[in-house]
Amino acid sequence: MIRRTWTHLTLWLGLLAVIGGALLVATTPRASFGWFAYAPLSDYAFVAGPPSWQTLLGYALVVLGLVSAAFAAGRLSVRRR
Known part of the structure; x- marks a missing residue:
């Protein structure tokens, strides 16, 4: 007989959080700009902004x-049986 403990609940909630976070990162829309619109001889350097809150x-x-x-x-x- 398997006893359900807080450790089991923590394990399953942790695995659920990993799956949910991976899905959130995978479905976050990417930036819609490309590297085709740059001036190669200018002094301005493009610095990307921070990632979206969904990604973080x-x-x-x-x-x-x-x-x-x-x-x-x-x-x-390491739990005793």
């Missing part, structure tokens, strides 16, 4: 999910 949130969810899932998996691996 997706990466944060992936990292948080990986950390929590790794913690739960490590805790489950």
Whole structure:
């Protein structure tokens, strides 16, 4: 018989956060400009802006999910039966 514990819940929520973050990053629209509109001999250098909030949130969810899932998996691996 398997007992459901907070560690199991943490493991599944961590894996769900990883999947959700990866989907959020994958479905975020990309920038619509290209490198074709530049002046090669000018002194102005193009500096890209910060990434969108969806991308940052997706990466944060992936990292948080990986950390929590790794913690739960490590805790489950050393648990006494």
